[in-house]
Amino acid sequence: MLIDLKKYFSGENLSQPIDYTVDMSGVEMDGVYPFVSPVHVQGELRAFASSAELQVTVRYTFSMPCNRCLAETKKEFVHSISHVLVNKLNEEEDFDDYIVVEGDQLDLDELIYSDVLLLTPSKYVCREDCKGLCPICGKNLNEGDCTCGKQQTDSRLEALRQLLQ
Ligand SMILES: [Zn+2]
Numbered sequence: 364m365l366i367d368l369k370k371y372f373s374g375e376n377l378s379q380p381i382d383y384t385v386d387m388s389g390v391e392m393d394g395v396y397p398f399v400s401p402v403h404v405q406g407e408l409r410a411f412a413s414s415a416e417l418q419v420t421v422r423y424t425f426s427m428p429c430n431r432c433l434a435e436t437k438k439e440f441v442h443s444i445s446h447v448l449v450n451k452l453n454e455e456e457d458f459d460d461y462i463v464v465e466g467d468q469l470d471l472d473e474l475i476y477s478d479v480l481l482l483t484p485s486k487y488v489c490r491e492d493c494k495g496l497c498p499i500c501g502k503n504l505n506e507g508d509c510t511c512g513k514q515q516t517d518s519r520l521e522a523l524r525q526l527l528q
């Protein structure tokens with residue numbers, strides 16, 4: 364979605380609601396396409412001292428294999444995003460706080476894309492206490508213990524002992 368910010372930049376006092384979806388289903392992460400639902404973007408754009416202030420909430424369902432046990436795990440994410448959009452920077456302004464929009468045209472999809480990718484954790488687990496897979500036999504330890512658990516602990520301790528010598 365392209366938004367013309369010319370009127371905002373010229374100092375007019377206006378605002379507009381934002382309520383639409385961005386399709387991120389083509390984004391690949393670690394060999395999977397985790398954005399299984401469209402990203403719902405809801406909020407407002409309003410004039411703010413010859414610039415535009417964007418305040419939106421993004422909601423989406425994200426589906427990835429658990430980082431420990433590989434079980435397909437779906438999560439709902441909700442993030443608040445806000446930016447001040449300007450057409451040029453004054454010397455004293457901190458670049459990080461502002462987004463310079465070239466040619467008065469804001470590509471909102473592109474902005475939402477990069478924000479959502481930054482806000483989405485790159486590693487995630489099905490639950491905080493996920494026990495993961497046994498590195499020896501591959502059994503999902505959430506479903507019960509395997510017999511190699513004991514030896515695994517021993518060999519780790521042995522490796523540690525050798526490191527400490
Ligand atoms: Zn897990």
Ligand SMILES: [Zn+2]
Nearest residue numbers: 497500509511
């Ligand atoms: Zn095992």
